[in-house]
Amino acid sequence: MKLQIASRLAVYALIELAADPERQLSVAEIGDRYGISAHHLAKVMSTLGRANLVRSVRGAGGGYKFCGNARRTTLLDVISMFENISESEPDTVGDRTEAGAAFRQVLDEIDDIARATLGSITIATMLKLIARRRQAGAQSAEAAEQFAAGIGV
Amino acid sequence: MDHSTKTAEKPDAGRFAIRRARAGDIAAVIALDERVTGIAKPGYWSDVFERYGDRRPEERFFLVAESKAGRETRVVGYIVGEVRAWEFGSAPCGWVFAFSVDPDTRLQGIGERLLDAISKEFQGAGIRTMRTMVPRENSLHMAFFRSEGMMAGPYIQLEKDLD
Ligand SMILES: CC(C)(COP(=O)(O)OP(=O)(O)OC[C@H]1O[C@@H](n2cnc3c(N)ncnc32)[C@H](O)[C@@H]1OP(=O)(O)O)[C@@H](O)C(=O)NCCC(=O)NCCS
Numbered sequence: 001m002k003l004q005i006a007s008r009l010a011v012y013a014l015i016e017l018a019a020d021p022e023r024q025l026s027v028a029e030i031g032d033r034y035g036i037s038a039h040h041l042a043k044v045m046s047t048l049g050r051a052n053l054v055r056s057v058r059g060a061g062g063g064y065k066f067c068g069n070a071r072r073t074t075l076l077d078v079i080s081m082f083e084n085i086s087e088s089e090p091d092t093v094g095d096r097t098e099a100g101a102a103f104r105q106v107l108d109e110i111d112d113i114a115r116a117t118l119g120s121i122t123i124a125t126m127l128k129l130i131a132r133r134r135q136a137g138a139q140s141a142e143a144a145e146q147f148a149a150g151i152g153v
Numbered sequence: 154m155d156h157s158t159k160t161a162e163k164p165d166a167g168r169f170a171i172r173r174a175r176a177g178d179i180a181a182v183i184a185l186d187e188r189v190t191g192i193a194k195p196g197y198w199s200d201v202f203e204r205y206g207d208r209r210p211e212e213r214f215f216l217v218a219e220s221k222a223g224r225e226t227r228v229v230g231y232i233v234g235e236v237r238a239w240e241f242g243s244a245p246c247g248w249v250f251a252f253s254v255d256p257d258t259r260l261q262g263i264g265e266r267l268l269d270a271i272s273k274e275f276q277g278a279g280i281r282t283m284r285t286m287v288p289r290e291n292s293l294h295m296a297f298f299r300s301e302g303m304m305a306g307p308y309i310q311l312e313k314d315l316d
Contacts, residue, residue: 074296112289117305120295132302 001114006082009036009044014078015130017054017066018123026063047081070127076119085115168222169263171270174206174215174231181228182217189253201251205233212236214274218254218263230254232267236278241308247275249285252294268301286310 013030017023027045031038045064048054053068079085089107094100174182179202187193205215218230232252238245249271254264275283284306287294 071300116289116295119292120299122296122300125296125300128300128302 001085003079004083005036005040006044006047007079009034009041010048010078010082011075011126013041013045013048013064014053014066014068014070014073014123015126017064018068018070019127021066021070024057024061024063024065026061029063044082048078051081053078068123070123073123074119075121075123075126076115078123079118085111085118168220169229169258169261169266170219170221171216171266172219173210174202174217176202176206178217178228178231182231185228185231185253185255186251188256201233205235212278214271216267216270216274218267220258229258230263230267232271234271234275234283236275236280243308244282245280246282246284247271247278247280249283252285264297265301282306284308 012034016030016033017025027038027041031041045054045056049056049064051068053066053073054064055067056062056064076085089104095104179198182202183193183195183198186198202215205213213235215233216231217228220227220229230253232249234247234249236245237243237248249268252264252267254267272283283303285298285303287298289295
């Protein structure tokens with residue numbers, strides 16, 4: 001699935017901020033972490049602000065804090081703020097032919113699965129997934145170290 | 154999952170016990186299923202209990218969650234699963250095929266405890282993978298299983314209208 005950059009940035013920013021709702025991060029700090037321009041991210045943050053998922057903290061060292069419900073905000077909720085993936089593609093070449101209609105049925109099947117997946121994964125679930133991946137990474141690094149020690153590398 | 158925060162947020166969790174289903178629970182299971190799905194299936198549940206209640210208990214698990222208020226106990230959820238070996242060419246895995254929590258006692262961690270309990274049973278039977286099937290539009294079930302760390306597996310369900 002091809003997503004707009006803004007959707008990705010929004011997901012990253014929410015994950016970053018929701019990991020610790022007490023912590024405030026500036027647009028520059030989040031941007032640095034993902035190698036993205038503060039300018040691009042600023043627009044995304046104001047959309048998330050309007051949706052009451054983040055709030056801006058004024059003053060020196062100002063930035064953003066997460067203020068949404070991480071357990072009830074799905075990836076589909078976030079992505080839908082930046083692009084319309086809820087509808088099937090508008091009329092496109094060949095659609096009115098038999099082959100076009102059959103091909104569309106196949107593509108719609110794929111889109112349905114993608115939407116159901118994005119609609120069932122919350123920001124909280126993403127944070128758990130990241131934690132599990134980190135743990136699995138640490139375990140395999142440890143296993144590799146033990147293996148290397150065992151063979152005297 | 155961090156169980157310490159879970160318990161802090163869900164003070165009622167201690168009032169529930171998870172145990173194997175008994176014949177006396179089946180009426181409550183039928184009623185709960187009817188409440189959730191709108192269809193009463195007494196024949197189906199008697200059959201499920203007969204096959205999963207006490208036959209081959211080392212690989213078939215019919216668990217219920219029971220709430221306790223004083224001396225009163227009540228069935229507030231159930232989960233049923235079994236070890237299936239070499240189905241569709243797959244190495245043995247644990248299948249969960251029925252699962253519900255009473256709408257009045259949801260979001261108190263009962264679903265999670267039932268799933269944890271059956272996971273432990275599967276692990277005890279030497280199983281490393283647990284599977285289930287969820288209707289795509291059942292966002293509640295989908296969100297629940299995802300939050301419990303389940304991901305899409307290597308199989309895809311296919312079907313065809315037979316007319
Ligand atoms: C899915 C189900 C079993 C969950 O039971 P539960 O006891 O409410 O679940 P838990 O309290 O253990 O919830 C665990 C996690 O699941 C997720 N979850 C549960 N309900 C959710 C909801 N309404 N929206 C989003 N996520 C939800 C959450 O991440 C939750 O953790 P949190 O409370 O810390 O946010 C229950 O909702 C149910 O029985 N639904 C209907 C099932 C059905 O249709 N059965 C018939 C076909 S078999």
